[in-house]
Amino acid sequence: MIWCRFEAGGRVHFGILEGDSVTEVDGSPWGDHSRTHIQHKLGAVKLLAPLVPGTFYCAGVNYRTHVIKMAAKRDATPQFPEAADIGYRSPNAIIASGEAIVKPKDAGPEFQYEAELVAVIGKTGKHVPKEKALEHVFGWTIGNDVSERAWQRGDRTMWRGKDTDTFKPMGPWIVTGLDYRQMRTIVRLDGKEVENFATGDMIFSVEDFIERMTKYVTIHPGDVIWMGTDGVPENMRPGQTCEIEITGIGKLTNPIVLEK
Amino acid sequence: MIWCRFEAGGRVHFGILEGDSVTEVDGSPWGDHSRTHIQHKLGAVKLLAPLVPGTFYCAGVNYRTHVIKMAAKRDATPQFPEAADIGYRSPNAIIASGEAIVKPKDAGPEFQYEAELVAVIGKTGKHVPKEKALEHVFGWTIGNDVSERAWQRGDRTMWRGKDTDTFKPMGPWIVTGLDYRQMRTIVRLDGKEVENFATGDMIFSVEDFIERMTKYVTIHPGDVIWMGTDGVPENMRPGQTCEIEITGIGKLTNPIVLEK
Numbered sequence: 001m002i003w004c005r006f007e008a009g010g011r012v013h014f015g016i017l018e019g020d021s022v023t024e025v026d027g028s029p030w031g032d033h034s035r036t037h038i039q040h041k042l043g044a045v046k047l048l049a050p051l052v053p054g055t056f057y058c059a060g061v062n063y064r065t066h067v068i069k070m071a072a073k074r075d076a077t078p079q080f081p082e083a084a085d086i087g088y089r090s091p092n093a094i095i096a097s098g099e100a101i102v103k104p105k106d107a108g109p110e111f112q113y114e115a116e117l118v119a120v121i122g123k124t125g126k127h128v129p130k131e132k133a134l135e136h137v138f139g140w141t142i143g144n145d146v147s148e149r150a151w152q153r154g155d156r157t158m159w160r161g162k163d164t165d166t167f168k169p170m171g172p173w174i175v176t177g178l179d180y181r182q183m184r185t186i187v188r189l190d191g192k193e194v195e196n197f198a199t200g201d202m203i204f205s206v207e208d209f210i211e212r213m214t215k216y217v218t219i220h221p222g223d224v225i226w227m228g229t230d231g232v233p234e235n236m237r238p239g240q241t242c243e244i245e246i247t248g249i250g251k252l253t254n255p256i257v258l259e260k
Numbered sequence: 261m262i263w264c265r266f267e268a269g270g271r272v273h274f275g276i277l278e279g280d281s282v283t284e285v286d287g288s289p290w291g292d293h294s295r296t297h298i299q300h301k302l303g304a305v306k307l308l309a310p311l312v313p314g315t316f317y318c319a320g321v322n323y324r325t326h327v328i329k330m331a332a333k334r335d336a337t338p339q340f341p342e343a344a345d346i347g348y349r350s351p352n353a354i355i356a357s358g359e360a361i362v363k364p365k366d367a368g369p370e371f372q373y374e375a376e377l378v379a380v381i382g383k384t385g386k387h388v389p390k391e392k393a394l395e396h397v398f399g400w401t402i403g404n405d406v407s408e409r410a411w412q413r414g415d416r417t418m419w420r421g422k423d424t425d426t427f428k429p430m431g432p433w434i435v436t437g438l439d440y441r442q443m444r445t446i447v448r449l450d451g452k453e454v455e456n457f458a459t460g461d462m463i464f465s466v467e468d469f470i471e472r473m474t475k476y477v478t479i480h481p482g483d484v485i486w487m488g489t490d491g492v493p494e495n496m497r498p499g500q501t502c503e504i505e506i507t508g509i510g511k512l513t514n515p516i517v518l519e520k
Contacts, residue, residue, distance in 0.1 A: 055350050060417070085416040088348045088423075090315050092477050104476060126425070156345040157320070163348075164476040165386070216364065216424040217352050 003029045003139065004173040006045040017042065017173060029174065030122040030138050030221035049096045049170045050141050051120065053224040056168075058089045058116075058145065059209060062202050062228025069232040084204035084212040089145070089226065090163040097172035100257045101146055103238055104164060110149035111236050111256075114229035115187045115244040117199050118143045119206050120174050121223040126214050133210035136219060139176035142244050142252040143226045144169040147233075169254045170224075178248045180206065188243040189234065197230035199246055263289045263399065264433040266305040277302065277433060289434065290382040290398050290481035309356045309430045310401050311380065313484040316428075318349045318376075318405065319469060322462050322488025329492045344464035344472040349405070349486065350423040357432035360517045361406055363498055364424060370409035371516075372493035375447045375504040377459050378403045379466050380434050381483040386474050393470035396479060399436035402504050402512040403486045404429040407493075429514045430484075438508045440466065448503040449494065457490040459506055 002017040014029055015022040020042045027033030061067055061081050071078035095101070103111050122138025145162065146169070152161030181200035186193060204212075209225060236242055238258035245251045262277040274289055275282040280302045287293030321327060321341050331338035355361070363371050382398025405422065406429070412421030422428075441460035446453060464472075469485060496502055498518035505511045 055352050081416055083415070086419045087417040088350060088419070090348060090477070092315050092480065092483075155343070156341055157347040159346045159348070159473075160476040165478050213419075216420040217350070218425050220352065223352075 001139075001176045002173050003050065003176070005048045005050050006040075007048060008040055008045045012048065015040070015045075028222070047096055047098065047172055049094045050172070050174045051222055051224070052091055052094065053222060054220050055223045056089045056091055056226075057086045057213070057223060058226040059084070059204070059228040060087045062204060063197070063230035064201070064203055065197070066228070066230045066232070073232065081203060084209045086209060086213050086225070089168055090159070093163045093165055093168035095166050095169050095254070097169065097252045097254065099169070099254060100166065101144075101169060101236070101242070101254045102166045102257055102259050103236075104148075105259045107148045108150040109235055112147050112149060112233035113187060113236055113242045113244070114145035114147060114233055115185045115195060115246075116143040116145050116229050117180055117183070117185065117227040117246060118170060119225045119227065121219045121225070122221050124218060124220055125210070126218045128210055128214040128219075130207040130211040133207035136210060137206065138221070139174040140178050140180060140246075140249055141170060141174045142172075142246050142249055144242065144244055144252060144254065145226060145229065169252055171252050172250050175249050182248070184247045185230070186245045186247075187233075188245070189236065190240050191243075194234050195231045201230060202227060261399075261436045262433050263310065263436070265308045265310050266300070267308060268300055268305045272308065275300070275305075288482070307356050307358065307432055309354045310432070310434045311482055311484070312351055312354065313482060314480050315483045316349045316351055316486075317346045317473070317483065318486040319344070319464070319488040320347045322464060323457070323490035324461070324463055325457070326488070326490045326492070327463075333492065341463060344469045346469060346473050346485070349428055350419070353423045353425055353428035355426050355429050355514070357429065357512045357514065359429070359514060360426065361404075361429060361496070361502070361514045362426045362517055362519050363496075364408075365519045367408045368410040369495055371496050372407050372409060373447060373496055373502045373504070374405035374407055374489035374493055375445045375455060375506075376403040376405050376489050377440055377443070377445065377487045377506060378430060379485045379487065381479045381485070382481050384478060384480055385470070386478045388470050388474040388479075390467040390471040393467035396470060397466065398481070399434040400438050400440060400506075400509055401430060401434045402432075402506050402509055404502065404504055404512060404514065405486060405489065429512055431512050432510050435509045442508070444507045445490070446505045446507075448505070449496065450500050451503075454494050455491045461490060462487060
């Protein structure tokens with residue numbers, strides 16, 4: 001099933017996407033809800049990011065090849081994370097598929113995409129064992145963890161390197177019932193493929209993270225966990241379009257524009 | 261004016277506190293709202309944390325004496341932050357005044373309070389100059405940035421060192437119209453004063469942070485900014501009660517219990 005969030009007639013709704021038809025739903029996908037009889041053509045609604053998360057978790061470093069190649073670029077020894085220590089991103093930075101990633105005027109050339117699988121939590125959990133972790137995942141979407149590398153390296157925190165407004169495209173929608181170990185993640189810049197990796201090739205799996213996180217924190221419906229990226233991202237320039245496809249989910253597509 | 265959030269009759273409301281009387285309000289303090297004719301005695305309602313923030317910002321290191329004394333404890337050179345780089349905490353960890361801070365079974369002895377002033381944002385802002393920054397602050401509350409130091413030092417991120425469930429007491433309410441430069445912050449453990457500092461003695465002021473943050477991020481009504489702590493916190497043990505008073509706001513009081 002495909003769940004989206006959209007604006008129509010000045011109001012925001014969740015909806016179920018079937019073919020190119022969106023059925024309005026009262027309530028939220030992970031709460032009480034009911035289908036209405038109101039339908040829209042997909043092309044006639046404004047798609048929003050599929051949710052505004054309560055807590056926005058992000059795995060950060062979580063693919064072996066990414067660690068090795070990023071270290072080689074800096075002539076450094078690769079450092080693999082020792083545990084599934086989760087990090088955070090900020091809701092202010094979220095935009096929908098189709099909206100523009102705005103590159104700040106003072107951002108440097110190392111302005112890069114990171115293609116990430118996003119697990120959307122659908123069920124409250126604490127002390128969740130690995131075997132039951134996926135029961136807490138409602139569905140899957142795509143995230144672009146846009147990063148300004150000079151700020152990421154130089155600032156005391158990653159606030160503007162990772163969380164500047166528009167730096168967190170998420171969407172286009174949430175797909176349920178998928179096996180993330182069978183997916184591939186593909187990145188295209190202006191249509192040219194620049195990355196292609198097995199989505200499930202993570203250092204710590206979704207199940208590993210949920211098990212470890214919930215030893216200490218309660219996960220809630222509407223939280224998201226971004227799962228990290230593989231490869232070595234290239235720079236994005238204003239005027240280009242960045243497309244991230246994860247097979248079975250869809251495409252998250254965003255033009256890059258320079259801040260006015 | 262004093263704004264609180266509370267539960268009564270199974271429903272959650274904002275309210276205005278006058279003396280020991282709470283008037284129910286429809287709507288939110290920073291949005292459209294109206295006073296109702298329903299009043300409760302303060303003692304008859306369950307006070308909640310005064311808000312669930314959209315984005316939970318936290319200054320981290322922001323008082324000179326704290327930096328000097330914490331460095332001396334580790335025999336290290338004090339490192340002062342060079343810029344008002346903001347950090348984040350996680351909404352899952354928030355509890356109200358009166359609720360228990362739960363110390364995990366595997367937490368170490370360095371389980372400590374950090375007494376912080378909290379600025380509650382009431383007005384959307386981007387590119388806010390320092391002179392206008394306080395126009396975006398709706399009011400003030402108190403935060404306890406509970407920290408497990410071994411996890412804070414040893415993990416790749418501060419997720420469980422700072423954001424384990426119950427590690428972020430906030431409250432008891434929001435007070436408007438105060439001058440934070442005139443306040444004092446006092447911490448008491450089981451009634452014994454263990455810290456007493458000038459709340460406004462910050463390395464980067466509230467205005468500094470808002471000016472710098474909003475060069476890159478939009479602040480929204482219902483966001484919070486926790487402003488850091490001074491001094492050298494002591495360890496808290498299960499069975500003790502931690503009280504943080506900020507003059508003009510009130511007292512944030514939480515017992516410490518051991519995880520079952």
